[in-house]
Amino acid sequence: MAHDTPTLEATKRERLGSRYAKRERAKGRLPAVIFGHGSEPAHVTIDEKAMALALKHGSHVVNVKFGSTTETCLVKDLQFGYLGDNVIHVDLARVNLDEVVTVNVAIHFVGVPELAKKPGNIATHDLAQLEVRCKVRDIPEDIRIDLSVAMTGMTFTVGEIKLPAGVTAAVPAETVVCRIQTVTEEATGEAAAPTEAASAPEVITAKKDEKAEGAPKA
Amino acid sequence: MSLMPKRVKYRKQQRGKMKGNATRGNYVSFGEYGLQALETYWVTARQLDAGRIAAQHFLRRQGKIFIRVFPDKPISKKPLETRMGTGKADVEYWAAVVKPGTILFEIAGVPEELAKQALARIAYKMPIRCRFVGRRVAV
Numbered sequence: 001m002a003h004d005t006p007t008l009e010a011t012k013r014e015r016l017g018s019r020y021a022k023r024e025r026a027k028g029r030l031p032a033v034i035f036g037h038g039s040e041p042a043h044v045t046i047d048e049k050a051m052a053l054a055l056k057h058g059s060h061v062v063n064v065k066f067g068s069t070t071e072t073c074l075v076k077d078l079q080f081g082y083l084g085d086n087v088i089h090v091d092l093a094r095v096n097l098d099e100v101v102t103v104n105v106a107i108h109f110v111g112v113p114e115l116a117k118k119p120g121n122i123a124t125h126d127l128a129q130l131e132v133r134c135k136v137r138d139i140p141e142d143i144r145i146d147l148s149v150a151m152t153g154m155t156f157t158v159g160e161i162k163l164p165a166g167v168t169a170a171v172p173a174e175t176v177v178c179r180i181q182t183v184t185e186e187a188t189g190e191a192a193a194p195t196e197a198a199s200a201p202e203v204i205t206a207k208k209d210e211k212a213e214g215a216p217k218a
Numbered sequence: 219m220s221l222m223p224k225r226v227k228y229r230k231q232q233r234g235k236m237k238g239n240a241t242r243g244n245y246v247s248f249g250e251y252g253l254q255a256l257e258t259y260w261v262t263a264r265q266l267d268a269g270r271i272a273a274q275h276f277l278r279r280q281g282k283i284f285i286r287v288f289p290d291k292p293i294s295k296k297p298l299e300t301r302m303g304t305g306k307a308d309v310e311y312w313a314a315v316v317k318p319g320t321i322l323f324e325i326a327g328v329p330e331e332l333a334k335q336a337l338a339r340i341a342y343k344m345p346i347r348c349r350f351v352g353r354r355v356a357v
Contacts, residue, residue, distance in 0.1 A: 201224055
């Protein structure tokens with residue numbers, strides 16, 4: 001947590017269910033559930049804009065002020081609307097700052113590798129987020145990788161990423177993060193026109209049909 | 219080459235309904251940026267191919283294009299001036315059933331501005347309203 005943990009005010013949800021959750025969203029309140037550490041789950045609403053801002057800044061941990069208490073919570077899961085541009089529900093897990101957790105952290109790629117500057121070569125990113133294990137207080141906002149400096153070969157693996165102190169990757173070190181690919185120009189136009197043989201797919205049940213067709217009609 | 223399945227279980231299909239929104243294939247998975255459908259439609263193999271070619275011509279061997287939908291639905295059509303009846307017509311073309319939220323194309327390995335321009339060219343070839351999207355936040 002390189003920056004200050006945002007504090008969000010939560011209010012208890014009196015009535016549960018999709019209909020009431022929808023009404024809360026219309027008021028600018030985001031339905032959420034706080035659970036974990038053996039306590040009863042609490043169904044709450046939080047300010048939608050404040051939560052969206054915290055997520056935009058890469059916050060994984062938020063302080064939730066609920067009643068007279070303030071709890072440290074880890075953003076465990078998000079539900080998105082069908083277009084994926086709005087969060088419609090948040091799962092918050094109670095955590096201690098010294099607890100070791102596994103979280104996905106966004107990878108931000110900076111720069112272009114030397115090999116990718118050659119015509120026809122491109123750098124494709126196999127991983128957009130990295131699963132890391134660390135203490136809650138050590139969760140990084142994001143992982144910045146300067147590919148122009150770090151990437152010298154054809155592939156860049158998880159093992160080559162310089163992670164902050166106290167953070168370890170939860171995926172095998174040989175997992176490819178970024179690779180150089182050579183793009184071949186595909187045939188277009190007349191050369192790519194479908195041939196007669198390829199104009200109809202093979203029908204798996206065709207034999208049965210032929211038998212049926214071959215049978216004498218009454 | 220026009221997109222179509224290599225093997226199918228049945229030659230023809232019923233039309234079906236296109237209710238609701240996309241619940242799968244509705245976020246950017248392979249590339250960094252994508253083109254999201256905002257309407258429901260049968261997007262034909264020709265339209266998808268036209269989009270791919272438009273983007274490839276624009277990008278000129280930069281970046282990688284992913285087509286996230288596949289036209290696996292055979293659409294049959296009766297010839298003109300044909301009397302009704304006498305069974306279901308022959309397959310005319312293949313289409314992908316697209317619902318609001320479906321990611322149609324993705325682009326990887328190019329800057330955002332270039333991806334935006336390439337996807338705008340694809341959007342011109344699409345029969346529906348589309349929009350440019352990026353990846354979702356990681357948690």
